[in-house]
Amino acid sequence: MADLALGSVHIPLTSIIDILLGNEAEKESWNIILLSSRLPRAIAAILAGSALAVSGLQMQTLFRNPLAGPYILGISSGAGLGVAIFIMGFSVLGISLSSSVWFANYGIVISAILGAILVLLLLMAAIAKLKDIMTVLILGIMIGSIATAFISILEYFSQEDSLKSFVLWTMGDLSSVAPDSLKMLFFIVMIGLVAAFAISKQLNAYLLGEDYAQSLGTNVNVTRYLVILVTALLAGSITAFCGPIGFVGIITPHIARMFLKSANHFYLVPLCVLLGINIMLLADIIAQLPGSDKTFPINAVTSLIGIPFIFWIIFKNKKIAALN
Amino acid sequence: MKNILSISSLSIGYDKNNVLSNINVVVDRPKLITLIGRNGQGKSTLLKTLTGLIPAMDGEIFFGEKINKDLSHKEKSKLFSVVLTSPPAINNITVKDFVAYGRYPYTNWLAVKKEEDNWQINQAMELCGITNFAATNIANLSDGERQKVALARAIAQNTPIIFLDEPTSHLDLVNQSELFDLLHQLVEKQAKTIIISSHQLNLALNYADEIWLINNGELEASTPDFFIKSGKIEALFGGLKLKYF
Numbered sequence: 001m002a003d004l005a006l007g008s009v010h011i012p013l014t015s016i017i018d019i020l021l022g023n024e025a026e027k028e029s030w031n032i033i034l035l036s037s038r039l040p041r042a043i044a045a046i047l048a049g050s051a052l053a054v055s056g057l058q059m060q061t062l063f064r065n066p067l068a069g070p071y072i073l074g075i076s077s078g079a080g081l082g083v084a085i086f087i088m089g090f091s092v093l094g095i096s097l098s099s100s101v102w103f104a105n106y107g108i109v110i111s112a113i114l115g116a117i118l119v120l121l122l123l124m125a126a127i128a129k130l131k132d133i134m135t136v137l138i139l140g141i142m143i144g145s146i147a148t149a150f151i152s153i154l155e156y157f158s159q160e161d162s163l164k165s166f167v168l169w170t171m172g173d174l175s176s177v178a179p180d181s182l183k184m185l186f187f188i189v190m191i192g193l194v195a196a197f198a199i200s201k202q203l204n205a206y207l208l209g210e211d212y213a214q215s216l217g218t219n220v221n222v223t224r225y226l227v228i229l230v231t232a233l234l235a236g237s238i239t240a241f242c243g244p245i246g247f248v249g250i251i252t253p254h255i256a257r258m259f260l261k262s263a264n265h266f267y268l269v270p271l272c273v274l275l276g277i278n279i280m281l282l283a284d285i286i287a288q289l290p291g292s293d294k295t296f297p298i299n300a301v302t303s304l305i306g307i308p309f310i311f312w313i314i315f316k317n318k319k320i321a322a323l324n
Numbered sequence: 325m326k327n328i329l330s331i332s333s334l335s336i337g338y339d340k341n342n343v344l345s346n347i348n349v350v351v352d353r354p355k356l357i358t359l360i361g362r363n364g365q366g367k368s369t370l371l372k373t374l375t376g377l378i379p380a381m382d383g384e385i386f387f388g389e390k391i392n393k394d395l396s397h398k399e400k401s402k403l404f405s406v407v408l409t410s411p412p413a414i415n416n417i418t419v420k421d422f423v424a425y426g427r428y429p430y431t432n433w434l435a436v437k438k439e440e441d442n443w444q445i446n447q448a449m450e451l452c453g454i455t456n457f458a459a460t461n462i463a464n465l466s467d468g469e470r471q472k473v474a475l476a477r478a479i480a481q482n483t484p485i486i487f488l489d490e491p492t493s494h495l496d497l498v499n500q501s502e503l504f505d506l507l508h509q510l511v512e513k514q515a516k517t518i519i520i521s522s523h524q525l526n527l528a529l530n531y532a533d534e535i536w537l538i539n540n541g542e543l544e545a546s547t548p549d550f551f552i553k554s555g556k557i558e559a560l561f562g563g564l565k566l567k568y569f
Contacts, residue, residue: 200434200435201431201435205425205428207414208413209410211372212406215401216401216425216428216429217397217398218428263416264421266434
C-alpha cells in the first residue's frame with residue numbers, strides 16, 4: 001500500500017482506496033497513474049521479490065554455498081548477452097529499434113529468454129556429463145564470463161544511444177512490464193514457486209549430502225535438473241521482464257534462515273517468498289524517492305540497502321546462519 | 325527359500341582400478357555380518373557398491389529375487405539403510421529431526437509423519453540411547469554421540485538390511501560393545517541382516533554370526549570359529565602386532 005501511495009505525484013491514501021475499489025477518483029489523472037503505472041509496478045516488485053528470493057535459496061542449497069544467488073550460474077549474463085545482441089547488434093546492422101515500441105519491448109524480453117535458455121541448456125548438458133556439482137558451478141561462472149566478454153565487445157562497437165538503452169536495461173526497471181505481459185510473468189512465477197515448494201522434500205534430503213540423499217530414495221540427478229529448471233524459470237523470467245536485479249536473491253535466504261533457525265525448505269520457501277516481496281517493495285519505495293520527481297535505478301537501491309543490512313547481520317551475530 | 329542377498333562374481337573398484345574381484349557370497353538368513361580387513365583393502369568400496377552408490381565393475385548383486393540394477397532409488401531405500409564413514413553434510417538440525425530423515429522413504433511429498441513414523445523414530449532413539457538429547461542441535465554433539473544419531477536414523481528407516489561402515493570408530497569400548505549388542509538384538513528380535521565393517525576384532529569375533537575377511541584382493545566368508553581355528557586372523561593382524569609392539 002505504501003508502495004502505491006508514494007511516487008512523484010502525490011495522491012491521498014483515501015483516493016487510492018477509492019480507486020482500487022473501482023470508484024471514480026477526484027482527478028482522472030490519479031486514476032490513470034495508479035492503475036496503469038503504480039499498480040503494475042507494485043505487482044512486478046512482488047513477483048520479482050518472491051521469484052528472486054526463492055531461486056537464490058535453491059542455488060544456495062544446490063551448491064552448499066552461502067554466496068550463491070539466482071545469477072550464479074550465468075543466467076543473467078546469458079539473458080544480458082541476448083539483450084545486448086538485440087539492442088546493440090541490430091543497431092550495428094542499421095536497423096533502428098525506435099521504429100516500433102512494441103518490437104523493441106518484446107524483442108528485449110524474447111532475446112533475454114533465449115539467452116537464459118541457452119545457458120540453461122549448456123548447464124544441463126554439463127550435469128549429464130559431470131558428476132561433481134562444484135565443477136558445474138565453476139563451469140556456470142565461466143559461461144557467465146564468456147557472455148560478459150561478448151557483451152563488452154558489443155558495447156565497444158555500438159553507438160551511443162543503443163549503448164545507453166542497454167545500460168538502462170542492466171539497471172533493472174520494474175515499471176517496464178506492460179500489463180498484459182504482467183499476466184504472463186505472474187503465471188510463470190507462480191509455476192516456479194509452486195514447483196520450488198513441491199521439491200522441498202528432495203532439497204531437505206539433499207542437505208544430508210548426495211550419498212545419504214540417494215540412500216533415502218531421492219534421485220539426486222533429477223533433483224539437480226529440477227532445481228536448475230525452477231531457477232531458470234524464476235530468475236530468467238524476472239531478468240527478461242525487469243532486467244537483472246541484484247542482491248535480493250542472495251540476502252533473502254540468509255534472513256529467512258536467521259528467523260527460522262532451521263534449514264527446512266518446507267518453511268524456508270514460503271518465508272523467502274514473504275521476505276522477498278517485502279524487501280523488493282521497500283527497495284521500490286526508496287527507488288521512487290518519495291516527494292521527488294526522480295526515480296532511482298532499482299538495481300542500485302537493492303545493493304545500497306541490501307549490503308549495509310548484511311553487514312549489520314554479520315556484526316550482530318558474528319557470523320551468518322549455517323547453511324544446512 | 326530365497327536368499328536375502330546373493331553376490332555372484334562381483335568385481336569392485338573406483339574408475340578403472342580394480343580393488344576386489346570374483347566375490348561370491350550368499351546370505352540365506354538374517355545375520356550379523358562383520359566385514360574385516362586392513363585399510364585400503366576395499367571394505368568401504370564393497371559397501372558402497374552393494375548399496376549402489378558406486379557402480380559394480382562386473383558381476384551381479386541380488387536382493388531376494390531382484391537384481392540391484394532393476395531396483396529404483398525408492399525401492400532400495402525401503403530395502404536397506406546405510407551409514408557411511410563420511411558424516412552427513414547437514415549441521416543445523418535437531419537430533420529428532422535428523423532421525424526423522426529415516427522416514428523419508430515412507431512419507432508423502434510434504435513429508436508428513438504418521439503415527440507409525442513417530443513410533444519408529446522414538447523407538448530408534450530409545451534403542452540408541454539418545455532420547456535425552458532429542459531436541460539438541462547435532463552440531464553440539466560429540467563425535468561418538470553423532471555416530472549413535474546416525475545409527476538411529478538408519479534404524480528408523482526400518483529396512484530388512486542395514487549397511488554400516490565403521491560406525492564404532494568414535495565410540496569408547498563400553499559404547500562399542502553396547503552397539504554390537506544392540507545390533508545382535510536387532511538381528512535376533514527383528515530378523516534384520518546387518519553388514520558392518522569394523523576394526524574391532526574382539527567384538528566382531530564375539531558377536532558376529534559371520535565374518536567376511538578381505539585380504540590380498542579376495543573375500544572369504546565363514547563363521548568366526550572357522551577363522552579363529554584356521555589362524556587366518558592371526559596371519560592378517562597378529563603378525564603386525566609382533567612386529568610393532
